[in-house]
Amino acid sequence: MGHATLKPRFDRQLFRTRSTVIQDYLAEAQTNLDELRHAVENEQQEQVAWLAEHLTEQITALHREITAWPLRAWDSASPGLGKWQRKRLENQEFERRLFEMKRERELRLNNSETLEEQQLLMREISALEGRLARCRQARDEIERVIERLTR
Structure with a gap:
């Protein structure tokens, strides 16, 4: 999953990372999943609701990006x-x-x-x-x- 692009793919409000490597976005989503688990364990309902919605949006965006990879050959990090x-x-x-x-x-x-x-x-x-x-x-x-x- 080391796919890189020439520029960040996601909205700044969706991901904090500004990386061009998809793995960094996956790591951020994993961190949010860990935070969600912690919020559930501590019964922080508002935090659970926000994190669940945010994580859903992140996963949806990641899925859309991965699906679009074949269409983005022109933005490959390897110039050919x-x-x-x-x-x-x-x-x-x-x-x-x-x-x-x-x-x-x-x-x-x-x-x-x-x-x-x-x-x-x-x-x-x-x-x-x-x-x-x-x-x-x-x-x-x-x-x-x-x-x-x-x-």
Whole structure:
């Protein structure tokens, strides 16, 4: 059960741990189970009710996460060629959408009638150009990583 991810998977109110290893979340749930047993033995009804509900939510979240593992190959802690190829596809799709947004703003700019509208559209186009430039830089970096992995 040493499955790791690149970032924590659970809500901060559900688990205190910020780990990326599922075992740490299981350990926290086990601690809560031990606390629940202790509260039952000491007849602390409010504590029993809260811990039972909280533990149920934790177990449900853990079950959902474990069930979703096959779908999360893209978030594996071990970077492989497939992961970088998926990142490249995601980046290309993002770049395509940004380009379409920029093109749409440029068409609107050509048909705009007020100075205010033109200024707004020019600011939006400028922001989109910046995002496109960063997207292309990321694409170039992804391409370099893929090239290193396929040598």
